[in-house]
Amino acid sequence: MSVSPASLSPAVGSTPTQADLLDFVRRTAADAELIASLPLDPEGRTWVRLEGPGGSEAWLIGWPPGTGTGWHDHADSVGAFFTASGTLKENSLAARLPTDGWKTLELTEGVDRERRLAAGQGRAFGRHHVHEVLNESREEHAISVHAYYPPLPRIRRYSRTGQVLRLEQVERPEDWQ
Numbered sequence: 001m002s003v004s005p006a007s008l009s010p011a012v013g014s015t016p017t018q019a020d021l022l023d024f025v026r027r028t029a030a031d032a033e034l035i036a037s038l039p040l041d042p043e044g045r046t047w048v049r050l051e052g053p054g055g056s057e058a059w060l061i062g063w064p065p066g067t068g069t070g071w072h073d074h075a076d077s078v079g080a081f082f083t084a085s086g087t088l089k090e091n092s093l094a095a096r097l098p099t100d101g102w103k104t105l106e107l108t109e110g111v112d113r114e115r116r117l118a119a120g121q122g123r124a125f126g127r128h129h130v131h132e133v134l135n136e137s138r139e140e141h142a143i144s145v146h147a148y149y150p151p152l153p154r155i156r157r158y159s160r161t162g163q164v165l166r167l168e169q170v171e172r173p174e175d176w177q
Contacts, residue, residue, distance in 0.1 A: 015148045018124035021080035024053045024054035025122055025145040028052030028060070034056035038062050050145070057132050057151035063088065063142040068134035071158035071165065073097075075128070077148040086142025090115045090123070092131035097165075099128060107163045117144075130158065130165075 016024070028050065036150065039046055040062045051137040052058030057077075063086065071091075081088075115123065122144075125131070135142040157169040 006048060011067065013079045014054055016052070016056050017081060017149075018078050018126065020053050020123060021056060021078065022082070022124040022145040024056075024058065025147050026082045027067060028058070028145045029120075029122070034060065035075035035143055036082045040064070040143075049149075052147040052149070054149065055151070056079045056147050056149035058145065060084075060149040061144050061146060063133075063144070064133035064134060065135060065139055068158050069132050070087075071130060073128055073130045073156050073158075074148055074152055075099075075154045075156065076150055077150055078124070078126050079129070079146065080122060080124040081117075081133070081144050082107045082145040083117045083119050084143040084145060085119050086137060086140050087116055087118045087144050088144055089136050090117060090131050091134070092125075092129065093165075095130075096128060097130060099110045101165040103167050107165055109163070124164040 038048060038060050042064055044064065045063040045067055048060045050058035050060055061165065092113045092115070093107065093111050094113050095107065097105065105128075133144075152173065155171045155172065156167060159166045159168050
């Protein structure tokens with residue numbers, strides 16, 4: 001299912017910036033009818049693809065209690081996400097990782113960042129941003145809106161043990177069909 005929130009796109013032919021994406025996810029998260037239309041599953045995340053601004057990829061995502069993404073990045077895409085309901089926690093790394101040619105990295109002390117994004121809060125991020133997003137609530141679903149430009153060429157998934165980050169898998173759009 002693809003949804004097109006009216007008048008949320010930058011000018012035709014322009015490339016959306018991180019600010020454009022953040023504005024889009026903020027305004028889309030404020031659409032109470034759209035947020036209420038997302039089917040919620042008690043066991044796993046649910047999502048609906050949206051038409052993002054300027055050819056970006058966008059998603060409305062439902063997060064049951066206790067779910068998360070695991071550590072990942074969005075490769076060469078910039079992005080933004082905004083919490084429409086509930087609270088999400090984002091753990092991220094304040095370090096630029098090599099883009100290719102490695103399997104295991106030892107992270108230096110002080111690179112960890114933590115944010116709590118309650119309903120009405122969001123953030124934008126740049127290319128190669130490594131993070132995990134979690135709904136730590138034991139009782140409440142969270143719902144968020146996400147947008148990426150260019151549309152996701154790949155997602156790299158990582159495992160983490162202490163300060164060691166290991167590249168586990170590279171996913172491409174054809175893997176998500």
